[in-house]
Amino acid sequence: MRMPHPTPTPDPLPFERPRAAPADAALAALPLADAAVVGFDQLLHEVHADAPRVDADRLRRLAGWLLELPAEAAQRTLDTRLRRVDELRAMLADPDWDSDEAVRARIAKLLAYVDRDDDLIVDRVPLLGLLDDVLLIELAWPAFAEEAEDYRDYCAYCQRERPAGGGAERRAAWVRDRMDELALLRHEWAVRARRYAPETTPRLLFRVS
Numbered sequence: 001m002r003m004p005h006p007t008p009t010p011d012p013l014p015f016e017r018p019r020a021a022p023a024d025a026a027l028a029a030l031p032l033a034d035a036a037v038v039g040f041d042q043l044l045h046e047v048h049a050d051a052p053r054v055d056a057d058r059l060r061r062l063a064g065w066l067l068e069l070p071a072e073a074a075q076r077t078l079d080t081r082l083r084r085v086d087e088l089r090a091m092l093a094d095p096d097w098d099s100d101e102a103v104r105a106r107i108a109k110l111l112a113y114v115d116r117d118d119d120l121i122v123d124r125v126p127l128l129g130l131l132d133d134v135l136l137i138e139l140a141w142p143a144f145a146e147e148a149e150d151y152r153d154y155c156a157y158c159q160r161e162r163p164a165g166g167g168a169e170r171r172a173a174w175v176r177d178r179m180d181e182l183a184l185l186r187h188e189w190a191v192r193a194r195r196y197a198p199e200t201t202p203r204l205l206f207r208v209s
Contacts, residue, residue, distance in 0.1 A: 008084040008141045008148075013077075015062055015135065016052055030063060030128065032056040032120065040120045043113060044136060047106045048143035054135070059120075062135065063128050074127060081134045084141075084148065085114055091151045096167025103144050110140055153178075 007013075034056070041054045066074050088107050091097055099107075113136055117123045120132040141148075154174050157163075163173035 006142050006145060007138055008145075009080050011077075013062065013135065013138050014065055015058060015139065030060055030121070032059060036120050040132060040136070043109065044139055047109050047136075047140040050142070051139040054139070059132070059135070063131055066127065066131060078127075078130050078134050081137045082114075082130070085111065085137060087148060087152060088144070090155075091148065094151075096170060097151055097154070099147060103147050106140070106143050110136060 037054065037056050037059070044051050044054060066077065069077065089111065091099065092104060092107060092111075113119060114133045121129055123129040123133075154171065157174045157177070158170055161173070161177070163170045165173070
């Protein structure tokens, strides 16, 4: 199994970094109804109780940051996170992957929001229309990061190794090989630790004259 990254990509969104308020008048007027922001924040914390709080000011600052990026980089910021949603869909639909029911329920809530067009920021708004979807993915990701990373690793393993049998057998082969890898790593660490351990000269118990 792989160690999960706490966000869906190696480059976290700068949501919690302090930023100056956006100067663009159109951005400052980004329609964010108070009730909709509260509802978004509530949904986020249903999916991941330890997520940071979301308010309109922080959303506008994040939107300002996104608009300051070159167009290609801004679109890539959105697309790389939305692709992780496709992996979550595949995981839920895969009969070979037996996810925990609580994890499945959290993912289902996230997908239901992402699939809406009339959410916090209407999807048809150029570029910014998907920002709320991407922010939900980003901030809720720790709730199912480990499961998602395991599934990604399992899929890569199946494509590479082509294990035989049905779903249960393939998962068993994946777990067995990963445990073997872990055992090998532990052995290598132990050997390395012994190699660099300070050597001590054994004390003579008898003096030979």
